[in-house]
Amino acid sequence: MNNTDLQVILDKYPDAQRDSLIPILQDIQEVQGYLSRENVIEVGKHLKLPASKIYGVATFYNQFTFLPQGEYHVQVCRGTACHVKGSAAVLDAIERELNIKAGQTTKDKLFSLEVVACIGACGLAPVISVNGEFHAGVNGDKVRKILKNYRKNHQEVKITNE
Amino acid sequence: MIKIEVDNKTIEANQGEMILDALERSGITVPTLCHMKDKFPSGACRMCMVELDGANGLIPSCAFPVREGMKLKTHSPRVVRARKTIIELLLADHPDDCLYCVRNGNCELQTLSEEYGVRQRRFSGKKHAYNVDNSSMSIIRDPDKCILCGRCVRVCEETQGVAALDFIGRGCDTVVGTAFNEGLNVSSCVNCGQCIMVCPTGALRENSSLKEVIDALNDPEMTVVVQHAPAVSVTLAEEFNMKAGSDICGLMTAALRNLGFDRVFDTGFSADLTIMEEASELAHRIKTGGVLPMMTSCSPGWIKYVEQYYPDFIDNLSTCKSPQQMMGAVIKSYFAEKQGIDPRKIFSVSVMPCTAKKFEADRAEMSDDGITDVDAVLTTRELARLIRLYGIDINKLEPETADTPFGKRSSAGKLFAATGGVMEAAARTAHYLLTGKELADLKIKPLRGMKGIKEAQLKIGDLEVKIAVVSGLENAKNLLEEIKAGRKEFHFIEVMTCPGGCINGGGQPYNTDMDAVRERMQALYNIDRDAPLRVSHKNSDIQSLYDDYLKEPLSEKSHHLLHTHYHKRDTII
Incomplete structure (x- = not known):
């Protein structure tokens, strides 16, 4: 995201006050996938809000992240139905497989992991979503295979491109 | 001037003021861990709860305006029990290292715990182990000891216009910190130490040169x-x-x-x-x-x-x-x-x-x-x-x-x-x-x-x-x-x-x-x-x-x- 992208977003909110903070942050995250430090500071200047306040608001909501997302963004549903069906073990398996915690991105920037409260697909529980693609009735073994497949796909795409 | 009844005694109060202010002027002490004089009440700590005749629950005296003829109890068994519970809950994730704390002997939380007779641990919560921020030459932050009263956040923003601090995160994982959770030394903190002056615990202290x-x-x-x-x-x-x-x-x-x-x-x-x-x-x-x-x-x-x-x-x-x-x-x-x-x-x-x-x-x-x-x-x-x-x-x-x-x-x-x-x-x-x-x-x-x-x-x-x-x-x-x-x-x-x-x-x-x-x-x-x-x-x-x-x-x-x-x-x- 370059400065003009940000300016386009900020221009949508002329004379904005602090009540426009969340919509602005949502717009930025939609374009960039995360909130960068520079953008937070620029939003602060636009709204005359200290960076600490913006950081405070943005960390309150799960939807905002300060890390660039991976190529594959994994969302693990931890809603009630998925919980009952064993999503805790699913999350644990993914964290071990990727060696990151929820909210983080792998060093190779391939995967990022997010915990969501409910994806709204309780019939498929426990469910994970990777870049919007749903995987139903998963368990530890299944998610390991799923992640391996994505990694393999990525490598194949890379080889073809080269 | 209006009259209100407190603990079966009549006291005078100014129209529009909060109960806590009227009580304080009449020499009735009600504890609070978040209230700051001359600032808008935040009602965060709930320690100043009193019993209002006719109301269902207890009311926070810092944020409740006086009304003619209202009847209050400031230290009824119900009120005292509620306050004691609040202290016990605050202590549930507190490090309890008073002996090693700079505020040992003048800590508001410690004093209240003593006054309200907390003698055993009733609740055991997950203890946090945050890093102590000693990056600043002036001020050390120890978030483990923080009870999230918010006074430092407010004094920094409202009195000093700096707002180096705010609440970060949510729920049990909330912590008071700087933008991007960086050290105070790279934040907008101007080192004035007013946050130390209002902190009820040892979460903020000077960087000692003793x-x-x-x-x-x-x-x-x-x-x-x-x-x-x-x-x-x-x-x-x-x-x-x-x-x-x-x-x-x-x-x-x-x-x-x-x-x-x-x-x-x-x-x-x-x-x-x-x-x-x-x-x-x-x-x-x-x-x-x-x-x-x-x-x-x-x-x-x-x-x-x-x-x-x-x-x-x-x-x-x-x-x-x-x-x-x-x-x-x-x-x-x-x-x-x-x-x-x-x-x-x-x-x-x-x-x-x-x-x-x-x-x-x-x-x-x-x-x-x-x-x-x-x-x-x-x-x-x-x-x-x-x-x-x-x-x-x-x-x-x-x-x-x-x-x-x-x-x-x-x-x-x-x-x-x-x-x-x-x-x-x-x-x-x-x-x-x-x-x-x-x-x-x-x-x-x-x-x-x-x-x-x-x-x-x-x-x-x-x-x-x-x-x-x-x-x-x-x-x-x-x-x-x-x-x-x-x-x-x-x-x-x-x-x-x-x-x-x-x-x-x-x-x-x-x-x-x-x-x-x-x-x-x-x-x-x-x-x-x-x-x-x-x-x-x-x-x-x-x-x-x-x-x-x-x-x-x-x-x-x-x-x-x-x-x-x-x-x-x-x-x-």
Whole structure:
């Protein structure tokens, strides 16, 4: 995201006050996938809000992240139905497989992991979503295979491109 | 006036005020961990709950306005049980390391826990293990001890207009921290320490220099000198259970000698020196069309504030170093030369009412050829700790006077401790410098008192000098915005970072209330009223320092030792 992208977003909110903070942050995250430090500071200047306040608001909501997302963004549903069906073990398996915690991105920037409260697909529980693609009735073994497949796909795409 | 019934007694209350304020005025104590006087209630801690006849639940007295005829119970069994439960819940994830805590003995949480008879752990929560943030020269944050009352967040934003801190995260994982959870040293924190003053626990404390000072005192090779700021002698008494507003300058000097300091100097002396330089600078700026309004530069929190938020005003800041740094500079130059001591063998300590002074002493601008002006800064609190550690009974000492050549001060220099004091001292000397005559009445009334913003016009010769005095950075911000918009014009502005000035600084005793600050202020005014020497330019030690060494104000030597310049600062704001 370059400065003009940000300016386009900020221009949508002329004379904005602090009540426009969340919509602005949502717009930025939609374009960039995360909130960068520079953008937070620029939003602060636009709204005359200290960076600490913006950081405070943005960390309150799960939807905002300060890390660039991976190529594959994994969302693990931890809603009630998925919980009952064993999503805790699913999350644990993914964290071990990727060696990151929820909210983080792998060093190779391939995967990022997010915990969501409910994806709204309780019939498929426990469910994970990777870049919007749903995987139903998963368990530890299944998610390991799923992640391996994505990694393999990525490598194949890379080889073809080269 | 309306009447309300409290614990079966009738008390009077003002229409529209909160219950808690009415109770407090009537001498009924209701505990609170989040409320701050004169600020909008936040209702965060729920400790001030009282029982209202006819209401279902308990109500928070800090955020509930009085109503005619309302019946309250402030200490019914139900209320007491609720408060006790709140304390027990706060303790559920508290580290319980009171014995190792800087607030042991004066912690609000500890006191309430004792008062409400908490004798066992009823709830055990997940304990956090956050990193201690000791990145700042001035302030250490220990989030494990934080009870999330929010006072620091509010004082930083509302009183100081800085907002370096906010709540980060949500629920059990909420923590008070800076933008991007960085160290305080790279945040917009101006090191004023007002957050320490309002913190009910040990989550915020000064970055102590006691170890370095004690090591120096025990090093036979070092000449250890100490200077004490004008605001310390009128405050230290409270640490030893004397009443607020007692001036114990003599006793403190004696105590400092007993501690082993080789020389005891009075920062009031270098306040006089600051006035000589600053008043001359003002006169020079007015005569030569220099940058106006000139703004004082004694308060290091304010300096950092300007560097961060108003870099366009940096040239308005007086180039004078603060009295602490001026004293440090003349100790390691003039004093060292005169005594034939290698300045590297001098350990220079200052006792300040301030945490930002620790930051100031560490600034790159504040050293000359690798020799720092000031080596360690102690707050009033740390000095009290040192005196207790050495087993000195300050009440049994005989008052002593400070050492030459930097021991004599005018009462103008003493006034530096309160808002308006620097201006009053400067006006006295500027008047003399510009007209050759003393002010008819040395007491300049419009500059006195606790008001956050004071404006006045002074007639100096044929010149109408427009001046303003502000304390509290939010007030400073408002004034700067007025100037920027061209709505106000001044020649000279005094800014002190803390509300009321150094007598309410971030290094002063815990649990300071504004009544105590007013007493301290009155003590300063009394000292000034009774003093034989009330103007800086008549201080004979100052005169001989100029005759012997500096030659004249704004001389080349003065510029080298006593002046500096500040630069725009890139911090996350």
